[in-house]
Amino acid sequence: MSVEATPSQLADARRARAAHRAGESAPTSGVAPGLTQANLIAVPADWAFETLLYAQRNPKPCPVLEVIERGRTESALAPGSDIRTDIGRYRVWRDGELAEETSDARGAWAEHPDLVAFLIGCSFTFETGLADAGIPIRHQELGRNVPMYRTNVACAPAGRLRGEMVVSMRPIPAGRVADAVRISGRTPAVHGAPVHVGDPASLGIIDLQTPDFGDAPEVREGEIPVFWACGVTPQAAIMASRPPFAVTHAPGYMFVTDVPDAEYLV
Amino acid sequence: MSVEATPSQLADARRARAAHRAGESAPTSGVAPGLTQANLIAVPADWAFETLLYAQRNPKPCPVLEVIERGRTESALAPGSDIRTDIGRYRVWRDGELAEETSDARGAWAEHPDLVAFLIGCSFTFETGLADAGIPIRHQELGRNVPMYRTNVACAPAGRLRGEMVVSMRPIPAGRVADAVRISGRTPAVHGAPVHVGDPASLGIIDLQTPDFGDAPEVREGEIPVFWACGVTPQAAIMASRPPFAVTHAPGYMFVTDVPDAEYLV
Known part of the structure; x- marks a missing residue:
């Protein structure tokens, strides 16, 4: 293409x-949309x-x-x-x-x-696609940074480098989760489909309100926390390695x- | 998955x-199909x-x-x-x-x-999918190695490494070319969709019958030569670099x- x-x-x-x-x-979510x-x-x-x-x-x-x-x-x-x-x-x-x-x-x-x-x-790359489909991007609405979390999912090590996967989270209305999966799945070169839907505990995330990076989220009634692999993962590798x-x-x-x-x- | x-x-x-x-x-096209x-x-x-x-x-x-x-x-x-x-x-x-x-x-x-x-x-990976869809894999039918060609398409260099793209070719019935594109396009991790359809000369290939690697093809009436990026490309880089x-x-x-x-x- x-x-x-x-x-x-x-x-x-x-x-x-x-x-x-x-x-x-300033955080750049929503800047130069489409790029x-x-x-x-x-x-x-x-x-x-x-x-x-x-x-x-x-x-x-x-x-x-x-x-x-x-x-x-x-x-x-x-x-x-x-x-x-x-x-x-x-x-x-x-x-x-x-x-x-x-x-x-x-x-x-x-x-x-x-x-x-x-x-x-x-993951800001597919936010444009989500927004175009009418899926709310909460952190943009609130003018906040996206919440990001260290997880208990180990990455495959390489030589001296090891560390856990970091994920970003977006609260998605339950009826739009499948759409969010499909839309983000179209861009495998930029994280692609979510790595996890709906259960923070199984990623080792104790408290959604205290992200390791970015700002606290606002998850509303009827919304499911959806987690995407995040490009802050190399920073977790720096801390660990x-x-x-x-x-x-x-x-x-x-x-x-x-x-x-x-x-x-x- | x-x-x-x-x-x-x-x-x-x-x-x-x-x-x-x-x-x-022996050439391995068709060996352990599906793997x-x-x-x-x-x-x-x-x-x-x-x-x-x-x-x-x-x-x-x-x-x-x-x-x-x-x-x-x-x-x-x-x-x-x-x-x-x-x-x-x-x-x-x-x-x-x-x-x-x-x-x-x-x-x-x-x-x-x-x-x-x-x-x-x-590219042998997607041959199974092509065969499953009833698309003939000529070199397998003939018990030959797939024909491969050096092209005039330069790869992006990296440090001391440079070279041209190598392609493999399969003759595909004209009515099945679109299917072959779609099926191979589902596996972008293993070359994916063809890089070229139908005009060897524009890849710098003078004579289809004398491939640089593998065996000569047999292109029949109503078939189009379809070219996929080939994992022999690093060998062209070795020769050039x-x-x-x-x-x-x-x-x-x-x-x-x-x-x-x-x-x-x-």
């Missing part, structure tokens, strides 16, 4: 990246093979959209972009601990010029690309 | 691997990241089913297997040149104990796994 973004979509995406580059930051957003993980070159292998072995939470090799900082998914500045909020990790949040990761890249950056698909250095986006603060969501439809 | 192979399928697959281990070799077969490329560890990245950037010809890390020789897709012996015919490459064909690659692994092996999806050492299967002589084809349906 080769779908063209509209001029207005491209203007939205460029405006968002320029705002982030200027230091502004794909991406999670970031960047690791020293010595960890790049294991990171790519971890993604290959865990394609539901870690679908790789692009690998930006060492020495490069522009994403092919967004010509003119700079992966070091065009995300609203970055996290810098040292030995598996969150060391800093910043709106400018140029210092991190200067410290580790051999960083290899991975852009991973994001303690590479000496890594840079990621802050959960919910995504890299906005110029690529139409439809590019990832099967 | 989690589909179980039948005892009779598993017996077929184990019999095939045991025969290959004992030194027998997935795989292409092999093994490279020294220093080339593993670029190989995995090449596959990630060229998922149609190079869908990765499994990565067998250095020091390991058993495929998780076939418990009890040995990737050094269980393929009927191997090719050993030195500096991009075919140095040897052998039925036993233990010597190659002994020479390079750091080999990392990649199992890549094979000249890594110091590599081991592959011989085209058409695949690794037979215990995994049902249905596992790769979307």
Whole structure:
């Protein structure tokens, strides 16, 4: 498939990246609707093979959209972009601990010029499809970040990397759950169909109201919590595996690309 | 999905691997029908990241089913297997040149104990679905190897790796081309839908009767040549990029796994 973004979509995406580059930051759910957003993980070159292998072995939470090799900082998914500045909020990790949040990761890249950056698909991609079908996107309605949870589901390890799957949750009216499964299932390259429907406890989630990342949800009468594999999963792997250095986006603060969501439809 | 192979399928697959281990070799199209077969490329560890990245950037010809890390020789897709012996015919490459064909690659692994092996999806996987739908698989009917061609379509490079796409060809009755597209399109993890239908010249193929790999085809009246991305593509990359050492299967002589084809349906 080769779908063209509209001029207005491209203007939205460029405006968002320029705002982030200027230091502004806010969760990006609903920004530049119809264009794909991406999670970031960047690791020293010595960890790049294991990171790519971890993604290959865990394609539901870690679908790789692009690998930006060492020495490069522009994403092919967004010509003119700079992966070091065009995300609203970055996290810098040292030995598996969150060391800093910043709106400018140029210092991190200067410290580790051999960083290899991975852009991973994001569930915001299929939110457009859900919204088009009249399925409510609660966190957008409330102007909040999507709630995300660490689970008791182990990912397949790769070399030194291991960790649990992270999931995002959207409350879906019971009568629309099947539609939400079908619609998101059409984009297997960006998490695809839910990994779980309706029983947080069996994922090891004790309290839906206290997500590990993002904001608390509001689940209304007649709604079922539906869980999708989440591109924050590499951050759980960083916490569990303690590479000496890594840079990621802050959960919910995504890299906005110029690529139409439809590019990832099967 | 989690589909179980039948005892009779598993017996077929184990019999095939045991025969290959004992030194027998023949093209594997039609062997252990309903179970997935795989292409092999093994490279020294220093080339593993670029190989995995090449596959990630060229998922149609190079869908990765499994990565067998250095020091390991058993495929998780076939418990009890040995990737050094269980393929009927191997090719050993030195500096991009075919140095040897052998039925036993233990010597190659002994020479390079750091080999990392990649199992890549094979179009034989969807042949079962085509045959089930009554679409003729000519090379099977004739007891020949499938014809494969180098093309003028460049793959996306990755580091030191570059090369053209290799395609396999099946003549399909004109009235069944759409069915063949739909059926193979259901398994995007193993090449998926054709990359090209009906015009060999636009792929740079001068003469259908002289394939670069496999046996000559027989295209009958009313049949259209249909081209699928092929897992021999990494061998074209070896020829073009000249890594110091590599081991592959011989085209058409695949690794037979215990995994049902249905596992790769979307």
